[in-house]
Amino acid sequence: MRETWVVGAASNRFGKMTESAREAAARVALEALDRAGVEPRQVGYTFVSNAFGLAEHQGHVGPLINTALGIPDVPSCTIESACSSSSAGLHEAFVHVAGGFADVALVVGAEKLSHLDTLTATSYFATGADYAYETRNGATFPGLYATLANAYQHRFQIPAEAFGSVAVKNHANAALNPHAHFQKPITLDTYLRSPVIASPLRLYDCCPFSDGAAAVVVAAKEAVPSPSAEPLVIRASARAGSIVDMHDRPDLLGLPATRAAAEKAFRQAKLAPSQIDFLEVHDCFTIAELLALEDLGFYPRGTAGRATLEGETARDGRRPVNPSGGLKAKGHPVSATGAGQVVEVFEQMNGLAGRRAVARAETALTHNVGATGGSCSVHIFSRR
Amino acid sequence: MRETWVVGAASNRFGKMTESAREAAARVALEALDRAGVEPRQVGYTFVSNAFGLAEHQGHVGPLINTALGIPDVPSCTIESACSSSSAGLHEAFVHVAGGFADVALVVGAEKLSHLDTLTATSYFATGADYAYETRNGATFPGLYATLANAYQHRFQIPAEAFGSVAVKNHANAALNPHAHFQKPITLDTYLRSPVIASPLRLYDCCPFSDGAAAVVVAAKEAVPSPSAEPLVIRASARAGSIVDMHDRPDLLGLPATRAAAEKAFRQAKLAPSQIDFLEVHDCFTIAELLALEDLGFYPRGTAGRATLEGETARDGRRPVNPSGGLKAKGHPVSATGAGQVVEVFEQMNGLAGRRAVARAETALTHNVGATGGSCSVHIFSRR
Numbered sequence: 001m002r003e004t005w006v007v008g009a010a011s012n013r014f015g016k017m018t019e020s021a022r023e024a025a026a027r028v029a030l031e032a033l034d035r036a037g038v039e040p041r042q043v044g045y046t047f048v049s050n051a052f053g054l055a056e057h058q059g060h061v062g063p064l065i066n067t068a069l070g071i072p073d074v075p076s077c078t079i080e081s082a083c084s085s086s087s088a089g090l091h092e093a094f095v096h097v098a099g100g101f102a103d104v105a106l107v108v109g110a111e112k113l114s115h116l117d118t119l120t121a122t123s124y125f126a127t128g129a130d131y132a133y134e135t136r137n138g139a140t141f142p143g144l145y146a147t148l149a150n151a152y153q154h155r156f157q158i159p160a161e162a163f164g165s166v167a168v169k170n171h172a173n174a175a176l177n178p179h180a181h182f183q184k185p186i187t188l189d190t191y192l193r194s195p196v197i198a199s200p201l202r203l204y205d206c207c208p209f210s211d212g213a214a215a216v217v218v219a220a221k222e223a224v225p226s227p228s229a230e231p232l233v234i235r236a237s238a239r240a241g242s243i244v245d246m247h248d249r250p251d252l253l254g255l256p257a258t259r260a261a262a263e264k265a266f267r268q269a270k271l272a273p274s275q276i277d278f279l280e281v282h283d284c285f286t287i288a289e290l291l292a293l294e295d296l297g298f299y300p301r302g303t304a305g306r307a308t309l310e311g312e313t314a315r316d317g318r319r320p321v322n323p324s325g326g327l328k329a330k331g332h333p334v335s336a337t338g339a340g341q342v343v344e345v346f347e348q349m350n351g352l353a354g355r356r357a358v359a360r361a362e363t364a365l366t367h368n369v370g371a372t373g374g375s376c377s378v379h380i381f382s383r384r
Numbered sequence: 385m386r387e388t389w390v391v392g393a394a395s396n397r398f399g400k401m402t403e404s405a406r407e408a409a410a411r412v413a414l415e416a417l418d419r420a421g422v423e424p425r426q427v428g429y430t431f432v433s434n435a436f437g438l439a440e441h442q443g444h445v446g447p448l449i450n451t452a453l454g455i456p457d458v459p460s461c462t463i464e465s466a467c468s469s470s471s472a473g474l475h476e477a478f479v480h481v482a483g484g485f486a487d488v489a490l491v492v493g494a495e496k497l498s499h500l501d502t503l504t505a506t507s508y509f510a511t512g513a514d515y516a517y518e519t520r521n522g523a524t525f526p527g528l529y530a531t532l533a534n535a536y537q538h539r540f541q542i543p544a545e546a547f548g549s550v551a552v553k554n555h556a557n558a559a560l561n562p563h564a565h566f567q568k569p570i571t572l573d574t575y576l577r578s579p580v581i582a583s584p585l586r587l588y589d590c591c592p593f594s595d596g597a598a599a600v601v602v603a604a605k606e607a608v609p610s611p612s613a614e615p616l617v618i619r620a621s622a623r624a625g626s627i628v629d630m631h632d633r634p635d636l637l638g639l640p641a642t643r644a645a646a647e648k649a650f651r652q653a654k655l656a657p658s659q660i661d662f663l664e665v666h667d668c669f670t671i672a673e674l675l676a677l678e679d680l681g682f683y684p685r686g687t688a689g690r691a692t693l694e695g696e697t698a699r700d701g702r703r704p705v706n707p708s709g710g711l712k713a714k715g716h717p718v719s720a721t722g723a724g725q726v727v728e729v730f731e732q733m734n735g736l737a738g739r740r741a742v743a744r745a746e747t748a749l750t751h752n753v754g755a756t757g758g759s760c761s762v763h764i765f766s767r768r
Binding site: 001020051053054056057058059060062063064066067072073074075076077078079080081082085088091092095096098099100101123124126127128129130131132135136239240241242243244245248256257260261370371374375 | 385404435437438440441442443444446447448450451455456457458459460461462463464465466469472475476479480482483484485507508510511512513514515516519520623624625626627628629632640641644645754755758759
């Protein structure tokens with residue numbers, strides 16, 4: 001297996017795009033290639049994620065993006081795995097490059113839903129859950145994650161402030177991130193006064209619908225030995241699945257797919273959680289960040305809330321979590337989210353994170369979940 | 385790169401399914417695994433194609449299928465490349481297995497559109513073309529392929545009977561195929577009397593909308609050295625792209641993506657067209673089969689029509705083309721089509737083709753096109 005790097009990464013500002021997903025995808029891809037010092041002609045395969053492309057009447061978007069990049073002959077496909085689509089695409093890129101099937105592979109995620117009414121947008125999101133047994137019976141993602149939050153609260157009696165502290169932290173980080181959908185801090189008081197969406201989850205427990213696009217350039221060390229930016233060594237690229245339906249799972253304290261993917265990733269990287277400097281985790285709801293930190297092995301079950309309240313995961317804490325602002329405040333443009341997490345790692349490791357820079361950025365982990373955990377991708381990166 | 389085999393393949397009858405795509409996908413996957421003598425537990429990665437899953441309100445279908453197979457923890461993703469989705473999935477499976485990232489990978493394609501009205505189904509199909517420049521301006525696939533047919537007729541003055549002979553041949557083959565959507569032969573007279581859909585294409589020049597599901601089990605030779613069936617050695621797995629918009633292409637005589645993928649595939653297989661015993665090609669319209677035979681290097685430009693008229697591509701001809709009946713008559717359940725072509729190769733090479741068996745089945749080529757050629761996959765198989 002060849003040593004495989006992320007040599008470039010870029011995103012637009014998440015939030016509301018006036019251009020189409022395909023246009024935004026091509027634009028961020030060019031920026032990521034430019035940051036890498038790699039020419040489009042060097043790309044051997046393109047993996048696009050655009051789970052809700054049909055909302056723009058457009059499938060088969062890979063050749064359109066490649067054509068915009070001037071490389072129409074390069075093969076491409078679209079990769080979907082609900083909210084973990086572009087980290088699944090990153091895994092395919094890693095396999096192609098590490099296995100010697102391509103020297104350079106491009107990963108692009110883009111999503112646009114802001115032109116739809118909220119009900120229609122919600123129905124697109126809901127396709128990540130099980131239609132026959134969940135969605136058709138009225139389940140939505142706030143309701144499903146509220147179930148996880150209730151199970152967690154029931155078991156550990158954590159205060160509302162523990163959930164709130166995740167939101168306050170991530171909004172504070174996003175306020176320093178020019179890519180973020182929400183660039184304003186909130187207080188715990190604001191959190192506690194916000195309306196309940198699905199008990200116990202309040203408005204500020206929930207990530208927004210965002211438009212956005214992000215791109216990652218993956219290359220073999222031997223193919224791009226001197227990229228323009230400091231490359232990220234891909235130390236692990238691991239994925240796992242799980243029973244989709246929450247009612248069929250033996251236990252609601254955590255996501256089995258996260259545990260399985262994390263175990264594979266740490267084994268592959270030959271690293272332990274204690275050796276990771278900072279994390280970007282999938283905080284579609286505040287409960288999701290707490291479960292992630294425990295499933296990934298950073299905190300014992302039931303203790304991540306207290307650690308967050310005590311500031312351990314803050315940007316200037318012991319181990320920063322979601323310095324970008326996370327899905328919660330940077331935003332969640334479904335198919336761009338996984339690639340966007342890598343953009344944050346790239347910018348942190350390249351001194352491009354400005355005022356949100358973490359103290360130490362030698363190793364990082366990204367964690368991207370599909371729906372309520374039917375799929376999960378974990379990647380671990382280090383500087384050379 | 386490890387020697388990589390297709391060790392099992394199965395499909396349902398294309399046409400109209402009463403069950404959902406996810407149910408059909410799980411059923412054919414179990415049948416393909418059973419034919420291989422491989423347990424679901426041996427699968428390391430699942431690649432699902434279900435381009436129009438949103439027509440059933442369902443994305444993120446991989447974990448649902450894996451859960452139905454009893455392997456919820458196995459990672460999966462959905463691969464879309466318009467009508468070439470499951471051959472793109474087969475390529476990912478090949479890369480994972482040949483590169484040593486998985487010992488066994490499952491490829492499943494499934495599609496269901498028959499519960500929709502024709503206009504809605506057409507709008508799903510149309511998402512494979514360029515919405516901004518083609519579909520929004522009224523282009524549909526019959527119209528786009530009619531443009532290719534007009535360009536070809538203008539250059540080569542071939543008679544309508546040349547197109548018709550493709551339809552007559554493929555219907556004759558499908559009549560012997562229990563998986564086929566249309567199991568009745570047609571005459572050239574029936575063809576010539578059928579209504580014009582988009583001049584010069586008549587009703588019998590066009591493939592149908594079909595529901596269907598097909599699965600392929602890919603394994604490293606060393607991981608499954610003694611499968612229950614005769615394995616197909618994957619001699620080549622190659623893909624290419626092209627400008628999507630036909631009005632931007634320098635030339636309408638053929639599909640550049642087919643030429644590029646074929647060149648890669650023959651180089652990878654170290655074989656020449658003369659060494660291929662039979663082919664399954666992407667005949668979504670009769671003109672597409674003629675262009676494919678020429679782009680793949682089997683006939684000089686402008687001569688495939690005459691060869692078809694003279695019976696060279698018939699089941700008992702010099703080199704059978706589409707012994708399954710092809711998209712034209714076996715049917716075209718978009719995401720199941722590419723995997724379905726491999727099912728035909730598997731059945732031919734395993735003596736399971738019954739009355740449609742070709743005389744010689746030592747080597748075969750499958751050719752699967754996305755839309756009007758924005759993507760193309762070419763695979764070459766041989767017996768051990």
